[in-house]
Amino acid sequence: MDILSICILLFSFLMLLAIGVPVAWSIIISSVFTLLVSVPFIPGLTTIAQRMATGIDSFALLAIPFFILSGELMNRGGVANRLVAFAKSVVGFLPGGLALINIISAMLMGSVAGSAMASASAMGSILGPEMEKEGYSKGFGVAVNITSATTGLVIPPSNILIVYSLASGGVSIAALFLAGYIPGILTGLFLMIVAMIWAKKNKLPTRKREPLSKIFSTFIDAFPSLMLLVVVIGGIVSGIFTATEASAIAVIYTLILGFIYKEINFKNLPEILLKASSTTAIVMFLIGASMSMSWVLSFENIPEMISSGIMSISNNKIVILLLINLTLLFVGIFMDMTPAVLIFTPIFLPVVAELGIDPIHFGIIMILNLCIGLCTPPVGSVLFVGVGVANTSIQKVLKPLMPFFLAMVLALILVTYIPDLSLWLPSLFNL
Numbered sequence: 001m002d003i004l005s006i007c008i009l010l011f012s013f014l015m016l017l018a019i020g021v022p023v024a025w026s027i028i029i030s031s032v033f034t035l036l037v038s039v040p041f042i043p044g045l046t047t048i049a050q051r052m053a054t055g056i057d058s059f060a061l062l063a064i065p066f067f068i069l070s071g072e073l074m075n076r077g078g079v080a081n082r083l084v085a086f087a088k089s090v091v092g093f094l095p096g097g098l099a100l101i102n103i104i105s106a107m108l109m110g111s112v113a114g115s116a117m118a119s120a121s122a123m124g125s126i127l128g129p130e131m132e133k134e135g136y137s138k139g140f141g142v143a144v145n146i147t148s149a150t151t152g153l154v155i156p157p158s159n160i161l162i163v164y165s166l167a168s169g170g171v172s173i174a175a176l177f178l179a180g181y182i183p184g185i186l187t188g189l190f191l192m193i194v195a196m197i198w199a200k201k202n203k204l205p206t207r208k209r210e211p212l213s214k215i216f217s218t219f220i221d222a223f224p225s226l227m228l229l230v231v232v233i234g235g236i237v238s239g240i241f242t243a244t245e246a247s248a249i250a251v252i253y254t255l256i257l258g259f260i261y262k263e264i265n266f267k268n269l270p271e272i273l274l275k276a277s278s279t280t281a282i283v284m285f286l287i288g289a290s291m292s293m294s295w296v297l298s299f300e301n302i303p304e305m306i307s308s309g310i311m312s313i314s315n316n317k318i319v320i321l322l323l324i325n326l327t328l329l330f331v332g333i334f335m336d337m338t339p340a341v342l343i344f345t346p347i348f349l350p351v352v353a354e355l356g357i358d359p360i361h362f363g364i365i366m367i368l369n370l371c372i373g374l375c376t377p378p379v380g381s382v383l384f385v386g387v388g389v390a391n392t393s394i395q396k397v398l399k400p401l402m403p404f405f406l407a408m409v410l411a412l413i414l415v416t417y418i419p420d421l422s423l424w425l426p427s428l429f430n431l
Helices: 001-019 025-034 041-055 060-076 079-091 097-113 116-133 138-153 159-167 173-179 181-201 212-238 243-260 269-299 304-314 317-334 337-354 358-371 381-388 394-417 419-427
Strands: none
Touching: 001 025, 001 079, 001 269, 001 304, 025 041, 025 269, 025 337, 041 212, 060 079, 060 159, 060 243, 060 269, 079 097, 079 116, 079 212, 097 116, 097 138, 097 181, 097 212, 097 304, 097 394, 116 138, 116 381, 138 159, 138 181, 138 358, 138 381, 138 394, 159 173, 159 269, 159 337, 159 358, 173 181, 173 243, 173 358, 173 419, 181 358, 181 394, 181 419, 269 304, 304 317, 304 358, 317 337, 317 358, 317 394, 337 358, 358 394, 358 419, 381 394, 394 419
């Protein structure tokens, strides 16, 4: 029965994706087909509907629409421009200065907005034309933009870390947030090294070093935006408020900031709210669909079967982590991050727990791994945003993307096999 369930689930899901059915609907329909092996048709449909509803009935998930809204407010409120100006003053004089500016700005934007797509859209619009004028190829500019945008999903606050907390059965969100800092910054540093090597190889011109007064003035201008990190993360870690409450505070803070910067007015708010609502609806529908599939997997005892299968191959921690990473890299090519986290966390977490791997560490491994999938076709959402903003083709991006892809894989390997990169900060704060 288990083998039959797995075959039905995989075959129906892959076939639906192959004929162009949206991911969320593919998950729902394949879950229904799998459940029909054990349950009659009407109860099966009712059960899937119930599991979708109960799957999103979570106080922790309230943080997601709030962080999405705060990200939209930041994107429209002048935050990105000020972060770019600050990054320019600090690293603009180095080889590949504009590429480094893109990477640092994306890390800062991602960390305050929590959205890779928002970061890719903002940085591509602001820096893309400027990079092209200074001799950077359009494909290279997009490669820099999309890979650096994903660092914001590891550096908190991050919606996907909240989703992992839900899927893992309640791993501390505060601990996950702290655990993401070093891996996210490490990935950004590797991307910067690749960009500098490429710039030196192609002999691109460098900018003049900015005076300290300029650096100080851009820092002061960006300071209110950077303070959001202190307010949100500091409040969560110190226990003043929960992640959900922090997300609501982030909305209030960014709204006030937008009015102070005079980039947002009351006429803009309906459009901003509508866009945030649309994004939230998509994310929540994906979460509901994925939770229904997670329940079906559990009902059919599929996670236990896969776990025993993996453990029968080897009980060596290094080998098991390698197998899981390869599986997730493959999954990330075809599946968006949210459903992948919700579906594969219940499958792999018992395996790594049996090997003594901390669930916080595994969460960072999983998110960092799936970030790579966001940059790869055919389902790489950030790739499509970057290509669309730059008005170019995926074919022109793939070649310059490869060195950055390898840099992300190297960061993933280090984070996988050096647990302290993820666990040092949480342990420092007794989390």
